[in-house]
Amino acid sequence: MNEVLKNGFLGYDASLMLDVVVTALVLIVPWLLYSLYLVKVKRNYLLHKKHQLAIFFVLIFAVGAFEFDMQMHGGWLAIVNKVGEPTRLDGEQLAFVRQMLRVHLVFAISTPLLWIATVVNALLKFPKPPVPGANSRLHKVLGWASVIDLVGTSVTGLLFYYQAFVVTG
Ligand code: HEM
Numbered sequence: 355m356n357e358v359l360k361n362g363f364l365g366y367d368a369s370l371m372l373d374v375v376v377t378a379l380v381l382i383v384p385w386l387l388y389s390l391y392l393v394k395v396k397r398n399y400l401l402h403k404k405h406q407l408a409i410f411f412v413l414i415f416a417v418g419a420f421e422f423d424m425q426m427h428g429g430w431l432a433i434v435n436k437v438g439e440p441t442r443l444d445g446e447q448l449a450f451v452r453q454m455l456r457v458h459l460v461f462a463i464s465t466p467l468l469w470i471a472t473v474v475n476a477l478l479k480f481p482k483p484p485v486p487g488a489n490s491r492l493h494k495v496l497g498w499a500s501v502i503d504l505v506g507t508s509v510t511g512l513l514f515y516y517q518a519f520v521v522t523g
Contacts, residue, residue: 371423458510
């Protein structure tokens with residue numbers, strides 16, 4: 355297998371899709387902040403809608419590709435401790451990383467669900483083109499919860515990657 359396909363491009367011997375997802379998680383946060391700036395400061399609701407839908411599709415694609423990659427490699431541990439290479443994580447270190455992954459999964463599983471709810475509600479309840487109205491209260495609650503959940507996914511995902519691949523690299 356090609357070196358980049360096998361170990362990714364960030365230089366930490368992870369996997370291609372893990373590196374793609376880590377990069378996406380870093381880039382998606384400022385993109386999301388920009389979309390919030392558009393709606394809060396610029397009051398450009400249509401552009402906010404377009405950016406949110408684009409972020410949503412990137413998110414769903416990243417999650418799907420990531421899951422596929424994980425299955426291909428036989429799970430995250432097989433990527434950390436690759437066959438034929440020295441063991442990177444075991445004992446207490448492995449238990450710690452496993453615990454970090456559990457915390458990350460709480461965010462990572464709830465985020466796409468919450469995003470689907472927020473997007474479906476917004477598409478159904480706001481007029482076209484979107485303007486503030488009766489759905490604003492609910493959308494603001496769902497919207498901010500989605501933002502916080504995604505940032506949580508990003509931060510805990512990056513901490514996991516750092517602990518599993520960078521520290522041990
Ligand atoms: C998961 C995707 C989305 C997230 C995370 C999100 C997030 C937010 C947030 C946090 C606000 C409130 C900003 C404030 O406090 O003033 C907001 C406002 C708004 N969003 Fe979204 N949004 C999303 C998708 C959409 C979509 C798809 C539409 C249109 C169909 C839309 C239309 C609006 C409108 C019209 C407002 C203004 C509400 C008002 O100020 O009364 N949003 N959004």
